[in-house]
Amino acid sequence: MTKLDPALLTLLVCPLTKSTLHYDEQAQELISEEAKLAYPIRDGIPIMLIDEARKLA
Numbered sequence: 001m002t003k004l005d006p007a008l009l010t011l012l013v014c015p016l017t018k019s020t021l022h023y024d025e026q027a028q029e030l031i032s033e034e035a036k037l038a039y040p041i042r043d044g045i046p047i048m049l050i051d052e053a054r055k056l057a
Contacts, residue, residue, distance in 0.1 A: 001025070001026075001028065002028070002041070002043070002044040003025065004023055004025075004030075004041060004044070004046070008046075009021065009023055009030075012030065012046060012048065014032035014034065014035050014037065014039075015048050015049070015050060016032070016035045016037065016050055017032060017034045017035045019032055019033070019034040019035070021039070024038070028040065028041040028042075029041060029054070030046055030048075031056070032053075035053075036055060036056040036057075037050070037053035037054065037055060037056060038053060038054040038055075038056055039052065039053045040052060040053075040054070
C-alpha cells in the first residue's frame, strides 16, 4: 500500500467543487464529502478525473 505525500494532499482539491479532500489510506481514495465522490489513487498517483470517481452513498 502506497502512502500519499501529505504535502500533495494540501494542494489537491475536488475538481468538481474545489473543496478539500480527505485521504482514505485503506481504500486508497481521496474523498470529496461535498461532491460525494471518491477519487482513486493508482500506483501512488491520484486520478482526479470526475469520470473516474466512485459515487458515494
